Amino acid sequence: MSKYLLNKFLFTVDRDPELVESYRQDPRATVARWEEEYANRILNCVTGESSTWLRLEDAEREALATHDYVTLFEMGAHPFLTLTLFIGLFERDHPPMGFQTEYARRLAHMSLPYPDIAT
Template sequence: MSKYLLNKFLYTVDRDPELVERYREDPRGTVEWWEREQANRILNCADGESSTWLRFDDTERAALAEHDYPTLFELGAHPFLTLTLFIAMFERDHDEPLGFQLQYAERLAHFALPYPDIAT
């Protein structure tokens, strides 16, 4: 398991409006493409710089492909990264103000202190 890679996915997708829409419409395909093409690119480095060892495990891949943010939180994904990305994807589906944020809080309400470790 790599909290770093989960957070890197959330961070990079959230910063690109086209990727946000791609992830909303085709989560499994986006996760597969990102893992194959982007996971090993080094952030903030020139093109061509990459590593070769970063991969999601099956649980991480499934949680990302299913937009399962409670599982991502349990795995140690940073809650601010999940919240901002999923707001961008799903707030528009709610009629009431803060609709998605309330749903997010409700689905994470079963977690008690201490929360899962989010250190990478």
């Protein structure tokens, strides 16, 4: 599993309003598009610089494609990256602080120590 690539997805999608909306409306297609177009780009680098070997694993791809932030958290995705992206996706569907409360409720089964978030 590549926590780096998982966190890179969360980071890059969260910073692009078009990708956020695309991910909200059609997550499976957005994950596939992101993996094809963005996964091998070097962060904060001029275009043209890229690698060729980074791929999401099936379990990561499925958790992203189904908006399964609990599984992402359990896999070691960074909690701040996960929370900020999913607030952007679902906050409008909840009352004030409603999504954050739902996020905490769904992750209540987790106890310290949390999954390792080191990449």
